[in-house]
Amino acid sequence: MTSPRSLLRAVLVGIVSLMLGTSLAIAADEPSPDTEQWAGLRQYLFANRPIADNVGDVVDLDAPFRAEDASVVPIGLKAKIDQSGGRYIRKLWLVVDKNPTPVAASFELTPESGRADVETRIRLEEYTWVRVIAETSDGQLHMARKYVRAAGGCSAPAGKDNEAALARLGKIKFKLEGEVETGKPTLAQMMVSHPNNSGMQMDQVTRLFVPPQYVRHVEVAYGGKVILSADVDFSISENPNFRFYFMPKAGGSELTAKVVDSKDLTFSSTLSLPKVGI
Amino acid sequence: MPALVLTLALTGASGSTRAADPAPVNEVAPGVFVHTGQIAEATRDNDGDTSNWGFVVGERCIAVIDSGGSTATGEALLAAIRSQSPLPVCAVISTHVHPDHILGNAALASLKPAPEFVASQRLPAALAARQSTYTALALRQLGADRAPVFVAPTSLVGAQTVQINLGNRDLTVRSWPTAHTDNDLTVSDETSGTLFAGDLLFVDHIPVLDGSLTGWLAQIPTLRALSATRVVPGHGGVASGAAAVAAAWDREHAYLLDLRDRVRASLRIGTALARAVDTLTAPAGWQLTELYHRRNVTAAYAELEWED
Numbered sequence A: 001m002t003s004p005r006s007l008l009r010a011v012l013v014g015i016v017s018l019m020l021g022t023s024l025a026i027a028a029d030e031p032s033p034d035t036e037q038w039a040g041l042r043q044y045l046f047a048n049r050p051i052a053d054n055v056g057d058v059v060d061l062d063a064p065f066r067a068e069d070a071s072v073v074p075i076g077l078k079a080k081i082d083q084s085g086g087r088y089i090r091k092l093w094l095v096v097d098k099n100p101t102p103v104a105a106s107f108e109l110t111p112e113s114g115r116a117d118v119e120t121r122i123r124l125e126e127y128t129w130v131r132v133i134a135e136t137s138d139g140q141l142h143m144a145r146k147y148v149r150a151a152g153g154c155s156a157p158a159g160k161d162n163e164a165a166l167a168r169l170g171k172i173k174f175k176l177e178g179e180v181e182t183g184k185p186t187l188a189q190m191m192v193s194h195p196n197n198s199g200m201q202m203d204q205v206t207r208l209f210v211p212p213q214y215v216r217h218v219e220v221a222y223g224g225k226v227i228l229s230a231d232v233d234f235s236i237s238e239n240p241n242f243r244f245y246f247m248p249k250a251g252g253s254e255l256t257a258k259v260v261d262s263k264d265l266t267f268s269s270t271l272s273l274p275k276v277g278i
Numbered sequence B: 001m002p003a004l005v006l007t008l009a010l011t012g013a014s015g016s017t018r019a020a021d022p023a024p025v026n027e028v029a030p031g032v033f034v035h036t037g038q039i040a041e042a043t044r045d046n047d048g049d050t051s052n053w054g055f056v057v058g059e060r061c062i063a064v065i066d067s068g069g070s071t072a073t074g075e076a077l078l079a080a081i082r083s084q085s086p087l088p089v090c091a092v093i094s095t096h097v098h099p100d101h102i103l104g105n106a107a108l109a110s111l112k113p114a115p116e117f118v119a120s121q122r123l124p125a126a127l128a129a130r131q132s133t134y135t136a137l138a139l140r141q142l143g144a145d146r147a148p149v150f151v152a153p154t155s156l157v158g159a160q161t162v163q164i165n166l167g168n169r170d171l172t173v174r175s176w177p178t179a180h181t182d183n184d185l186t187v188s189d190e191t192s193g194t195l196f197a198g199d200l201l202f203v204d205h206i207p208v209l210d211g212s213l214t215g216w217l218a219q220i221p222t223l224r225a226l227s228a229t230r231v232v233p234g235h236g237g238v239a240s241g242a243a244a245v246a247a248a249w250d251r252e253h254a255y256l257l258d259l260r261d262r263v264r265a266s267l268r269i270g271t272a273l274a275r276a277v278d279t280l281t282a283p284a285g286w287q288l289t290e291l292y293h294r295r296n297v298t299a300a301y302a303e304l305e306w307e308d
């Protein structure tokens, strides 16, 4: 939401920069988080609902100061509350203001998720604010944000080896990252080999046209119940990768993952769990 | 009559290109000229002069290998050629897609007759996917008034090795499996035993991984076995003599091998990517580690996590 004061400031800065003949880019390295992109997205996703901004008591965001590799920027969405029956996080949005498709992902979670922490990786081309917005089960919205600087050198968000990525298309690696113990949130990782590309229009220099093909939905179920459901797109890195939690329980013997891409290709994988101790 | 021709030729030359000071070059072997760029990120001050390029003069024509990171570096390259030889440029070979190696091509695109622009057959796809990023990067680093111009390759090199004849002098152009990038080429001057390695070889400048770590490690023995008497790296000083050439390959190999082994060890114990980037510090002895080592760890991790 753009307050009247920040609108006024934007107008004033605009006038000053017109007079000086310079651009806004000379402002402080970390600019205002009230970006034009966010104003539009906020309205589109949440209308006029209030959002607790950067309080840090419900959700936090792990993001690097600078993207090292523009195609693989690790991002952590971190819950500060338990995923218990009372108040829990039921949805997380990952927003990258300056990306061509700024809503990189939205995750739906349940108390069976154990912990509403999700790690993934994004592509990042420009200096931008990255945000996580959490919706708790009482309908409240909470946001955390970090300003991330673009990678230097010749780093690009594109894949590094197009042929290899296509040759391995759809392979899934699904594994546990910790001990399985009943009633204790357990970390798992699911990664799918996929070019996850946005496609491109006819390129003026190279005359190439590449159709888009990207992962658009990911679902993980445990003991027959969906514990993580995500709508994603090509802001997520090549070979989409998710680290998340689930809550082991007696009788739950396997995790299943289903991945659907923009060409409606479906990939799935099952992870058998060691017998859960009671 | 001869005087008239001369006048016309001069008019044509001054009309077609802006006057630029010739870039400094070393004649590392008879007819083989090399410019050593700075070991630095591109900035407005250095105007993209941050990589090596060279040219080889035959009896009939000249081949250019890479052209630096801006139109200005290409203009300085062209002026350097003109201060050495009046022969036409028949080939402009790009060792890979990175902008610090190809943006000078813009200054060579209007030459008459037009040279062949030679690149890997995988370069067009890589360029198409990266061109908008590279454009934004150049505008940010060089300045908004120095918009980059990309030149489409006219001649693509696949798995088959290609010979380019410059008149009593042959260049061998080889394409490589994914290593520094997925579109690396090398150029060998058979007459002098000089290998232009592009960014398959870094000297002093920390190696930069934008292709495949295991692929690069696998190619180095083959590159080393080409037994060049002299190798021009993409960045850093020329290595001359068999011992110096071997040492340069070995030093790069050691960095990449150490990176591979430490990232594999992190993956084995389940270290998350962000933590691996923070903990696997750069070895001593390379320049620009603060810019590229963390990125190399990131790229290596994203590649090696797919190993079984």
Ligand SMILES: [Zn+2]
Pocket (backbone or CB within 6 Å): A154, B096, B098, B180, B199, B234
């Ligand atoms: Zn390079």
